[in-house]
Amino acid sequence: EAAVTQSPRNKVAVTGGKVTLSCNQTNNHNNMYWYRQDTGHGLRLIHYSYGAGSTEKGDIPDGYKASRPSQENFSLILELATPSQTSVYFCASGGGGNAEQFFGPGTRLTVL
Amino acid sequence: QQKVQQSPESLIVPEGGMASLNCTSSDRNVDYFWWYRQHSGKSPKMLMSIFSNGEKEEGRFTVHLNKASLHTSLHIRDSQPSDSALYLCAASRGSALGRLHFGAGTQLIVIP
Numbered sequence: 001e002a003a004v005t006q007s008p009r010n011k012v013a014v015t016g017g018k019v020t021l022s023c024n025q026t027n028n029h030n031n032m033y034w035y036r037q038d039t040g041h042g043l044r045l046i047h048y049s050y051g052a053g054s055t056e057k058g059d060i061p062d063g064y065k066a067s068r069p070s071q072e073n074f075s076l077i078l079e080l081a082t083p084s085q086t087s088v089y090f091c092a093s094g095g096g097g098n099a100e101q102f103f104g105p106g107t108r109l110t111v112l
Numbered sequence: 113q114q115k116v117q118q119s120p121e122s123l124i125v126p127e128g129g130m131a132s133l134n135c136t137s138s139d140r141n142v143d144y145f146w147w148y149r150q151h152s153g154k155s156p157k158m159l160m161s162i163f164s165n166g167e168k169e170e171g172r173f174t175v176h177l178n179k180a181s182l183h184t185s186l187h188i189r190d191s192q193p194s195d196s197a198l199y200l201c202a203a204s205r206g207s208a209l210g211r212l213h214f215g216a217g218t219q220l221i222v223i224p
Contacts, residue, residue, distance in 0.1 A: 031209065031210050033211075033212075035214075040216055041216055042116075042118075042200055042214040042215050042216040042217050043156070043200065043202075043212075043214040044214070045211065045212070045213075048209065048211065050209055056209070058211075059213075090155060090156070094210045095210070096207075096209060096210040097206060097207070097210055098144045098161070098163065098204060098206050098210070099210060100146075100158045100161070101158070101210065101212060103155040103156050103157070104155060105154075105155050106155055
């Protein structure tokens with residue numbers, strides 16, 4: 001089965017601090033995605049990538065940057081964290097088109 | 113407003129009963145629907161997908177799709193306590209980027 005891992009699994013950050021969330025996939029999928037999940041909103045797409053070196057804005061990109069240095073790794077960067085970014089973040093990988101997306105275990109981020 | 117609307121927000125059914133969940137997209141360009149299941153504290157996992165009019169059955173789970181109304185429904189017969197979870201509906205356009213638009217989800221509780 002597809003394998004997507006995330007680190008850290010839990011993170012407490014201070015307002016104004018920099019936070020980097022990491023994601024690794026061993027599926028050799030071209031596409032990777034970052035979502036956040038908040039009660040009442042389901043999963044909302046922040047950034048995605050269709051290959052190494054590419055990043056695209058999703059539906060809620062403000063306050064976030066992304067980096068895809070290799071096929072396997074995709075990072076989400078919060079340069080100046082705010083309490084409104086407290087959430088659970090999921091990374092996913094997929095083959096594109098109408099292929100299934102496989103999700104990592106999630107990172108719970110709390111910004112104080 | 114979300115492009116994918118799910119109803120009901122929550123649903124309580126007795127063990128052995130039938131659970132029916134609904135999902136509609138307001139984006140007429142979508143052509144593929146997905147149902148993901150997310151147990152508490154876990155990551156979403158794909159349950160079923162459908163792109164053709166009609167129905168698709170896998171064990172106790174049946175998915176219906178009406179492409180004209182962009183409405184899909186998930187039916188779970190002989191519901192089990194282990195079916196208690198958040199059910200997320202997603203829609204996609206079938207592009208190479210594989211973007212999914214998720215609804216807010218239906219929280220299903222199956223009471224023994």
